[in-house]
Amino acid sequence: MTDAHDALARALRDDWARVVATLAKRFGSLDVAEDAAAEAFATAAERWPEDGIPPGPGAWLTTTATRKAIDHLRRESSRDARHREALLVYDTDTEPLGVIDDDRLRLFFVCCHPALSMEARVALTLRMVGGLTVPEIARAFLVQDTTMGARITRAKAKISAAGIPFRFPDAADLPGRVAGVLTVLYLIFNEGYLASGADSAPVRDELTGEAIRLTRLVHDLLPEDGETAGLLALMLLIDARRAARVSSEGALIPLPEQDRRSWDAARIAEGHALVRARLESGVAPGRFQLMAAINAVHTDGDAPDWTQIVALYDQLARLDPSPLVRLDLAVAVGQCDGAELGLSLVDALAPELRGYHAFHAARADLLRQAGRPADAREAYDSAIALAGNSAEIAFLTRRRDELPR
Incomplete structure (x- = not known):
């Protein structure tokens, strides 16, 4: 059996x-x-x-x-x-499979049809090909399960009503679809890197490994595409730290506390090389390239240069002013310019992120650094109540319990 x-x-x-x-x-x-x-x-x-x-x-x-x-x-x-x-x-007539040899990646490009909105094509592809459940996709978009289910249903209905053909893409189709495919691969990697569900392992290696494999294939197809190179670098630099991310007790280990000797040196080197190549190209970096550059700074030397990280996040926030990017920027500012300033920036995001566990976790950490243990404990409690990842819950619980009474 x-x-x-x-x-x-x-x-x-x-x-x-x-x-x-x-x-x-x-x-x-x-x-x-x-x-x-x-x-x-x-x-x-x-x-x-x-x-x-x-x-x-x-x-x-x-x-x-x-x-x-x-x-x-x-x-x-x-x-x-x-x-x-x-x-x-x-029917023995077979349509040419196009320029993509991998069956799964080919279907990613099929689903990321430009006739659909970016949000719809990403959600549909995650559900139908990416292997993520509706709740996992909803958490990635910070919306309710029912909202995401309705979006996916509408995307399917649009395909049917508009008569969008199921056709394997050729080389000319790839540039118009690659942005959606990269976003899908990034979200699959994220779900593997820090699983959002309470009933799954904290790190899902099968998702991170498959996301890296498929991103390599996209990079082979479009070697001059900067965002593809950036996403591959980002995944490699994050995945290189996988062995150091969870303790033997099952708790998440934050980057400053990780044993760098257990990092995958080959993946770090490959990721840095991809970042350097994009910087040397002279082309303005996109979202994934900036995220890769931030992770390159984090993995360069014994301690990160927070001034450089803040500058990179500030540039990223101009390209992608989403609340999650602004939260990361606020945390970086807190490390660079003091906890109170970072806390003021985090608190400004409360209307958008109050239901998101990472918002409360960021507040808790800054409150702890600011010497406000009672407020930090309350924020940790909120983060623990909203978090789904068992390793993250264990880490947040330990941080809360370490606070002075």
Whole structure:
């Protein structure tokens, strides 16, 4: 039974995108493809432990999903129409797969269609291809689960109503879609780097590893794209610290307290090289390039240059004035110019971030530095109540309990 479950987990990781892409092309509907694939994987979960693993698990899943899709079309169509739909399965005309060799990455570019808003294409791709749940996507966008579910439903409806074709992108399509794909990969990496759900491991290596793998492929496809290089550098510099991020007791270890000897030196060096190459290009950096530069400063030497970090965050905030970026800027200002000034900037974000645990965690840390333990304890309590990551909760609890009474 364990072998069957392991095989199914591998298939879900490796074959999901290919099965969905194959069915979406045959039937012209992402909805039908996703539903049929989900039914096929559910059938596998029931049958494989009893019947054994089939010789070709991926082919079995594709065949089963195809039959599920045909059954669905037959149920919803008249007799004549359903026969015409079923004939699609035997259509031997195949569209060229385009310039992207990887099945999953190809589907990322398919879903990030420019006819959809950036927010819609990112949310839809995360749900249908990225493997994230609606609650995980909602937390990434700082919205309610129901709000995110409605957005994804509207995106699917727009695809259907507008007749947006399921077509594999060619080389000319990539520049217009790459921004959405990079945002999807960044959010997948974030969910792996610090998982947001209480029922998952604090760090999900399968997500960070897959995000890095796919970003490398995008970089190979678009080697001159600065934001792709920036995102790859950012991921490498963060992932290089993975072994030092969680203690043996299961608590998050903040960067200043990490054992730098356990960092992956090769990934640090590769990330720094990518950042230097972008700086030497003379082209104004974008969002991911600036974030990579900030992490390069954090990983250069024994102590970060907070003046340089504040300057980089200030530049980033002009490109992306989101509340999360402004929160990071406020924290950096607190480290550079004093806790009270940083605290005033953090407090100004309360209307936008009051329901976000990192806002309260940042306030708590600055209040602690400012010598206000009672206020810090209250802020830590708020952060703990809102946090979902077990390692982060353990760290915040330890910080709170260390405060003087």
